[in-house]
Amino acid sequence: MATEIREAEQNASVSDSDSGQSDFIETNEIPGKSSNTLLVANDSFEDLSYAELNNTIVASPMGTINSLVKKKAKRSLSLPEREHVEDTVSESEVDDSEVETSEICDDSQVDMIEARVTELSLQETTSQTADAQIPHLMTNTDTDYVNSPEWKRQKKHIFILSESGKPIYSRHGNEDKLVTIMGVMQALVSFVADSNKDTLRSIVAGDHKFVFMTRDHLTFVGVTRGKESTQQMFLQLTYMYNQVISILTHSTLTRIFKQHRNYDLRRPLSGAEKFFDNLLNLMDVEPGLLLTSVRCLPLDSNVRDIVSQTIAQHAKVKDLVFALIIAQNQLVAVVRMKKYYLHPMDLHLILNLINASESFKAAESWTPICLPKFDAAGFLQAHVSYLDEECQTCLLLLSVDIEAFYTLSECKAKIQERLIKYNALAAINNSLKRNSYSIQQCSISDLRHFLYKSRSTAQYTSPELEAPYNTKEEKERLFGLYYYLHDRIHTSGRTLKILFHVGAYETLLGWVTTGFELYAVFGPLVTKMSAIHAVNKLLRWIKKEEDRLFILSSVTF
Amino acid sequence: MSTKKKADLKVIILGDYNVGKTSLICRYIDGTFRPKDPTVGAAFFLKQWGPHNVAVWDTAGDERYSGLSHFYCRGAGAAILAFDLNSSQTFESLWARFGSILEAANEDCLKVVVGTKMDLLDQSNRDITPEEGKKLARELNEHLDFKKMPHEPYFETSSLTNQNVDEVFQFIFQYCLPLSAEQKKKYGKGSVIDLIENSDEHKSTRRCC
Numbered sequence A: 001m002a003t004e005i006r007e008a009e010q011n012a013s014v015s016d017s018d019s020g021q022s023d024f025i026e027t028n029e030i031p032g033k034s035s036n037t038l039l040v041a042n043d044s045f046e047d048l049s050y051a052e053l054n055n056t057i058v059a060s061p062m063g064t065i066n067s068l069v070k071k072k073a074k075r076s077l078s079l080p081e082r083e084h085v086e087d088t089v090s091e092s093e094v095d096d097s098e099v100e101t102s103e104i105c106d107d108s109q110v111d112m113i114e115a116r117v118t119e120l121s122l123q124e125t126t127s128q129t130a131d132a133q134i135p136h137l138m139t140n141t142d143t144d145y146v147n148s149p150e151w152k153r154q155k156k157h158i159f160i161l162s163e164s165g166k167p168i169y170s171r172h173g174n175e176d177k178l179v180t181i182m183g184v185m186q187a188l189v190s191f192v193a194d195s196n197k198d199t200l201r202s203i204v205a206g207d208h209k210f211v212f213m214t215r216d217h218l219t220f221v222g223v224t225r226g227k228e229s230t231q232q233m234f235l236q237l238t239y240m241y242n243q244v245i246s247i248l249t250h251s252t253l254t255r256i257f258k259q260h261r262n263y264d265l266r267r268p269l270s271g272a273e274k275f276f277d278n279l280l281n282l283m284d285v286e287p288g289l290l291l292t293s294v295r296c297l298p299l300d301s302n303v304r305d306i307v308s309q310t311i312a313q314h315a316k317v318k319d320l321v322f323a324l325i326i327a328q329n330q331l332v333a334v335v336r337m338k339k340y341y342l343h344p345m346d347l348h349l350i351l352n353l354i355n356a357s358e359s360f361k362a363a364e365s366w367t368p369i370c371l372p373k374f375d376a377a378g379f380l381q382a383h384v385s386y387l388d389e390e391c392q393t394c395l396l397l398l399s400v401d402i403e404a405f406y407t408l409s410e411c412k413a414k415i416q417e418r419l420i421k422y423n424a425l426a427a428i429n430n431s432l433k434r435n436s437y438s439i440q441q442c443s444i445s446d447l448r449h450f451l452y453k454s455r456s457t458a459q460y461t462s463p464e465l466e467a468p469y470n471t472k473e474e475k476e477r478l479f480g481l482y483y484y485l486h487d488r489i490h491t492s493g494r495t496l497k498i499l500f501h502v503g504a505y506e507t508l509l510g511w512v513t514t515g516f517e518l519y520a521v522f523g524p525l526v527t528k529m530s531a532i533h534a535v536n537k538l539l540r541w542i543k544k545e546e547d548r549l550f551i552l553s554s555v556t557f
Numbered sequence B: 001m002s003t004k005k006k007a008d009l010k011v012i013i014l015g016d017y018n019v020g021k022t023s024l025i026c027r028y029i030d031g032t033f034r035p036k037d038p039t040v041g042a043a044f045f046l047k048q049w050g051p052h053n054v055a056v057w058d059t060a061g062d063e064r065y066s067g068l069s070h071f072y073c074r075g076a077g078a079a080i081l082a083f084d085l086n087s088s089q090t091f092e093s094l095w096a097r098f099g100s101i102l103e104a105a106n107e108d109c110l111k112v113v114v115g116t117k118m119d120l121l122d123q124s125n126r127d128i129t130p131e132e133g134k135k136l137a138r139e140l141n142e143h144l145d146f147k148k149m150p151h152e153p154y155f156e157t158s159s160l161t162n163q164n165v166d167e168v169f170q171f172i173f174q175y176c177l178p179l180s181a182e183q184k185k186k187y188g189k190g191s192v193i194d195l196i197e198n199s200d201e202h203k204s205t206r207r208c209c
């Protein structure tokens, strides 16, 4: 890197020469630490690898949702009254009923899609022959389009294609016009796979990186000339894959391709482009996705307690797995069923669903969502409603029971009424109106911005983006610095504990321990010593504010 | 099951994506027409008709949500089958897609075929004639006694110009939950207001747009 003046990397153990071990925070004081888990990410950024792709998601009938529904089936079967069992099968078939009832939730949907698949396979073949007859025409318009300055100007492209090279999604431009280029991508992937029994992961050409990921008969390709590393691009492609699963479920996806290798996935995904677009836009502005952690809305801890207790009390209904309140992409409260945790990557899919769907603002809604980390095999049903007139504070109730809508609608009314009565909704709105916090509040000279992630709770905090990082270009540049710092710390062979980097316009300090990750941006002239002192001061400040910035206690139903 | 919100009638609206289902409901409920985002999943509205509560389910036209159809169709007393008057494909879908879905509805479910976006229609160059629409409506309702209806269960509407919108809902409500002239007078124009507006605790949280 040309702008680098000097750089020091070291492990914490060797860096204590002048700063002194005493400057490092003691473990029991880690800000935002909690043993009372709310979100759970037992996999880290380093764990993300190609090796994992083939064995992570196994659509077993023993998925989490199935076991929950099974429990329910058992419960209802054990009830003496027959009417409670109406949806299950006769008692003589108790053994089978476990399997059958467990399919209520997801399989009706699966069957529907399958029916469409069969129906459409005929049309498929006809359209293919039509395409084959006019190859020149296709190729010409394709080339024109791909060579247009508008398309070339884009900083990051993301594509999804099928194993046979059929375009499914493109972030920029209509995927119809990209048939040729996607064919080339698929050819590259297959060539490496066929001739060397190997996997194509990335190509670096000039300032462009091409990153490939094949999973469940789908190929995801990311092309960037931004600061993301290949591993970070791989993470972004993983989010895209998760988004596909979230819409279709893993079971449906594999079933579709088992039956029709050539199936046009755009059909079941029609209307879902907005979720992909929104997710990609979110990735460009929201560091939580890179850090696989979420940001909480700053709130007095007693207000937050009132909110979670109110939910726990008034949404105590069977089959409700998670209840959460979200405001402007920040987490306000989560209440969960005992033994079940929400994964931050799943939470980002939930945030994306809310973020991308204006229609929830019109009325109480009921929609399926699959959370791949929770259970990739089936859908949860989400009751979505806004609690305030401005449609800022959103309540989500996630159940395994597709019939639970009316019950949940009543829960929502009660929760809303109590939160208004206890002024909690007003407190949330106030917090939303105030900016989160300014870097000045930390009163640390020369510290310009930071990201702090508490690993045990998978939550992060950071101050508002202020001057000089208030223009689009500067925000993007700051994000680039974080990408760089994050990548250096995590993917340079060994995981570094501390990284001090002096750039042309700012100095960076990254520090990773088992308890936290800190990425700090200083003015250009700060010394290593003063930076280390500064981050220690910062950690003390975060510690002081932790009750407001993090959710430290986990409430269950 | 809910007691407080238990509705006396469930009305659902089905049809291909983008035909204007949400616009129709919002035009009726708030009297406005604004651009709408595609519906995600299904959305629930509660309305009052005289002394009765009516649940209105707006549904997403996107096929990937068809898994929900069983849930919202069950117990439906009336279904609006919406198609875009300017697109014969959306009319064909009413047969192809929604016939089987509606088997989950009540046996005596009233099916009302509603053509949308009348304002965009070039009357001299129609894809679907009113006769075809009426024919479909009659076939779907073979089980019902047409003599009880003041009108065939077929309407051509525009949410933009508010043409025939109220008529669709009045027709359904009056058929399923008949009000006497006296009752209608008593509840007056206010018979069609949002229930949530009625509870004094939180006023009009439901804005359609």
Ligand SMILES: Nc1nc2c(ncn2[C@@H]2O[C@H](COP(=O)(O)OP(=O)(O)OP(=O)(O)O)[C@@H](O)[C@H]2O)c(=O)[nH]1
Binding pocket: B015, B016, B017, B018, B019, B020, B021, B022, B023, B024, B034, B035, B036, B037, B038, B039, B040, B059, B060, B061, B062, B116, B117, B118, B119, B120, B157, B158, B159, B160, B161
């Ligand atoms: N000109 C005109 N446009 C209309 C009318 N009704 C709806 N539209 C437009 O048609 C588009 C789709 O309307 P929606 O109400 O969202 O359609 P929908 O059937 O609810 O779509 P999904 O929720 O995706 O199933 C919007 O851009 C509306 O503005 C109408 O009566 N006249």
Ligand SMILES: [Mg+2]
Binding pocket: B021, B022, B023, B036, B037, B038, B039, B058, B059, B060, B061
């Ligand atoms: Mg709609």
